[in-house]
Amino acid sequence: xxxxxxxxxxxxxxxxxxxxxxxxxxxxxxxxxxxxxxxxxxxxxxxxxxxxxxxxxxxxxxxxxxxxxxxxxxxxxxxxxxxxxxxxxxxxxxxxxxxxxxxxxxxxxxxxxxxxxxxxxxxxxxxxxxxxxxxxxxxxxxxxxxxxxxxxxxxxxxxxxxxxxxxxxxxxxxxxxxxxxxxxxxxxxxxxxxxxxxxxxxxxxxxxxxxxxxxxxxxxxxx
Amino acid sequence: xxxxxxxxxxxxxxxxxxxxxxxxxxxxxxxxxxxxxxxxxxxxxxxxxxxxxxxxxxxxxxxxxxxxxxxxxxxxxxxxxxxxxxxxxxxxxxxxxxxxxxxxxxxxxxxxxxxxxxxxxxxxxxxxxxxxxxxxxxxxxxxxxxxxxxxxxxxxxxxxxxxxxxxxxxxxxxxxxxxxxxxxxxxxxxxxxxxxxxxxxxxxxxxxxxxxxxxxxxxxxxxxxxxxxxxxxxxxxxxxxxxxxxxxxxxxxxxxxxxxxxxxxxxxxxxxxxxxxxxxxxxxxxxxxxxxxxxxxxxxxxxxxxxxxxxxxxxxxxxxxxxxxxxxxxxxxxxxxxxxxxxxxxxxxxxxxxxxxxxxxxxxxxxxxxxxxxxxxxxxxxxxxxxxxxxxxxxxxxxxxxxxxxxx
Ligand SMILES: Nc1ncnc2c1ncn2[C@@H]1O[C@H](COP(=O)(O)OP(=O)(O)OP(=O)(O)O)[C@@H](O)[C@H]1O
Ligand SMILES: [Mg+2]
Numbered sequence: 001x002x003x004x005x006x007x008x009x010x011x012x013x014x015x016x017x018x019x020x021x022x023x024x025x026x027x028x029x030x031x032x033x034x035x036x037x038x039x040x041x042x043x044x045x046x047x048x049x050x051x052x053x054x055x056x057x058x059x060x061x062x063x064x065x066x067x068x069x070x071x072x073x074x075x076x077x078x079x080x081x082x083x084x085x086x087x088x089x090x091x092x093x094x095x096x097x098x099x100x101x102x103x104x105x106x107x108x109x110x111x112x113x114x115x116x117x118x119x120x121x122x123x124x125x126x127x128x129x130x131x132x133x134x135x136x137x138x139x140x141x142x143x144x145x146x147x148x149x150x151x152x153x154x155x156x157x158x159x160x161x162x163x164x165x166x167x168x169x170x171x172x173x174x175x176x177x178x179x180x181x182x183x184x185x186x187x188x189x190x191x192x193x194x195x196x197x198x199x200x201x202x203x204x205x206x207x208x209x210x211x212x213x214x215x216x217x218x219x220x221x222x223x
Numbered sequence: 224x225x226x227x228x229x230x231x232x233x234x235x236x237x238x239x240x241x242x243x244x245x246x247x248x249x250x251x252x253x254x255x256x257x258x259x260x261x262x263x264x265x266x267x268x269x270x271x272x273x274x275x276x277x278x279x280x281x282x283x284x285x286x287x288x289x290x291x292x293x294x295x296x297x298x299x300x301x302x303x304x305x306x307x308x309x310x311x312x313x314x315x316x317x318x319x320x321x322x323x324x325x326x327x328x329x330x331x332x333x334x335x336x337x338x339x340x341x342x343x344x345x346x347x348x349x350x351x352x353x354x355x356x357x358x359x360x361x362x363x364x365x366x367x368x369x370x371x372x373x374x375x376x377x378x379x380x381x382x383x384x385x386x387x388x389x390x391x392x393x394x395x396x397x398x399x400x401x402x403x404x405x406x407x408x409x410x411x412x413x414x415x416x417x418x419x420x421x422x423x424x425x426x427x428x429x430x431x432x433x434x435x436x437x438x439x440x441x442x443x444x445x446x447x448x449x450x451x452x453x454x455x456x457x458x459x460x461x462x463x464x465x466x467x468x469x470x471x472x473x474x475x476x477x478x479x480x481x482x483x484x485x486x487x488x489x490x491x492x493x494x495x496x497x498x499x500x501x502x503x504x505x506x507x508x509x510x511x512x513x514x515x516x517x518x519x520x521x522x523x524x525x526x527x528x529x530x531x532x533x534x535x536x537x538x539x540x541x542x543x544x545x546x547x548x549x550x551x552x553x554x555x556x557x558x559x560x561x562x563x564x565x566x567x568x569x570x571x572x573x574x575x576x577x578x579x580x581x582x583x584x585x586x587x588x589x590x591x592x593x594x595x596x597x598x599x600x601x602x603x604x605x606x607x608x609x610x611x612x613x614x615x616x617x618x619x620x621x622x623x624x625x626x627x628x629x630x631x
């Protein structure tokens with residue numbers, strides 16, 4: 001993945017227009033394990049949304065495998081997002097109307113428009129890898145924060161995405177659970193070669209990453 | 224999660240299930256609306272059928288009468304009218320001209336089942352000290368009773384009519400103090416009188432009729448009323464009761480008679496039915512509208528509540544189309560579920576009401592008309608209403624920007 005001159009403004013065209021990202025260039029490589037740090041309001045989540053194809057930049061280009069995503073229409077972007085990118089959000093990780101297992105199955109079900117035994121087996125396997133085989137049938141709202149976050153990671157892995165974007169995945173967890181979740185991700189990165197981009201305020205955790213990207217006021221500060 | 228069920232259906236059902244109270248309340252609302260519609264429509268058509276039944280068993284579908292006698296002005300000389308006031312002549316008992324020919328011609332018309340010549344007049348029935356004015360109908364049992372089914376209304380005796388026999392309404396017999404087998408004296412205005420034996424008593428379910436109607440043989444009526452060989456009306460029974468007016472006009476055009484269909488005679492009833500049907504349609508439309516707005520309101524709220532879910536689903540690769548369908552399906556399911564329960568409640572209410580409300584004699588007030596077609600139409604309409612009212616919220620959900628949705 002390659003980002004070139006990414007700018008993002010809000011209230012475009014209005015007198016109160018503000019630019020949040022001021023021209024970001026960034027390369028993510030296969031199998032990398034990256035930390036994204038920066039003060040609150042520096043634009044980390046905004047950047048993550050653009051990388052994750054949830055949002056489009058006001059200016060600049062996002063290339064995935066050499067394809068300029070600006071040239072893709074909404075349904076193509078949606079499909080690419082579903083297959084190539086996994087998300088772990090800081091809050092509201094899971095869809096409460098479904099069980100933990102179903103949440104993990106969800107991206108695959110969405111993709112095939114229906115479940116199958118293979119999907120169920122894969123989701124169970126992912127849960128087991130997260131040490132959560134026993135909570136599969138719990139409604140997601142009945143689980144602890146750490147468990148929910150691990151289910152969310154399992155879900156992000158379901159489509160074998162090449163890039164996982166995690167926005168403060170450990171922000172709501174105590175340091176013990178945070179370490180566990182972080183270690184899981186690091187393990188997966190080593191085992192499967194999945195690229196992780198993790199937003200964190202925890203320098204200690206960030207230092208376990210391959211590379212730390214620091215943002216300040218909508219720009220990346222040179223290392 | 225069932226593997227065979229498409230993702231949109233699973234999500235729609237789960238969302239409805241999770242929003243328990245909202246779902247329950249809106250389904251209750253739809254149920255009430257649908258139940259009222261089902262109850263009202265079925266009751267109305269039951270009462271209608273019942274009324275038609277009653278009208279058609281106690282009167283013929285077409286009645287042929289002699290032409291009105293019109294007064295002609297007197298001309299003194301050419302173009303000079305002597306007397307400017309044209310008085311309407313008294314309408315004496317008049318026979319239908321050449322009634323045998325008319326009857327035979329009418330009986331052979333396509334769509335006509337039966338034609339019965341009748342002699343109608345009034346007379347005084349006396350037994351001992353008691354006397355009552357009655358309407359005497361002289362009929363041929365074999366042609367008349369298939370049209371006006373007196374045998375079905377007999378409470379005592381049999382429906383035969385020899386020349387010295389008479390059949391009376393039950394209340395008339397009571398008033399006269401007469402019972403089956405007794406004889407009564409029947410005297411007409413002409414001064415003729417006969418003594419007749421009561422062979423049957425009937426109950427038409429209508430006190431006025433039971434007090435004043437009697438049947439004798441055609442010949443007996445003719446001689447009693449001093450009209451040998453004459454008939455005053457020909458009662459006609461036809462296959463399609465709703466073709467009565469058209470057939471009546473055909474008959475009147477081709478024969479020297481006046482033809483009155485039951486539709487024309489009961490014009491008021493039909494006007495009332497039409498008014499009731501249009502008010503019923505209006506009520507249905509408004510119930511439908513309020514159901515639609517109810518569903519839309521619930522789904523709009525649900526879209527707002529679920530915006531984060533929608534955002535996450537979109538992040539996971541759910542397309543706008545899938546989101547749209549999830550909410551459309553919810554609308555359709557709400558409509559359908561409410562309609563199913565509403566149909567059951569409406570039908571149950573009608574069955575209960577049917578057993579509760581009875582006529583004085585214990586017979587049903589209206590027939591229980593629960594037609595499958597009505598239910599199918601109701602279910603279909605409710606589902607479509609649900610889908611339509613879900614379009615606005617569903618479009619809104621589909622348009623949600625995933626970033627905004629997740630941010631909340
Ligand atoms: N939709 C929006 N409209 C206007 N301003 C926005 C919008 N979204 C984000 N911003 C602004 O952009 C800036 C960057 O927001 P962003 O969420 O990217 O920060 P962040 O680095 O993720 O902060 P945190 O660490 O607190 O999550 C903030 O000042 C925020 O107010
Ligand atoms: Mg943020």
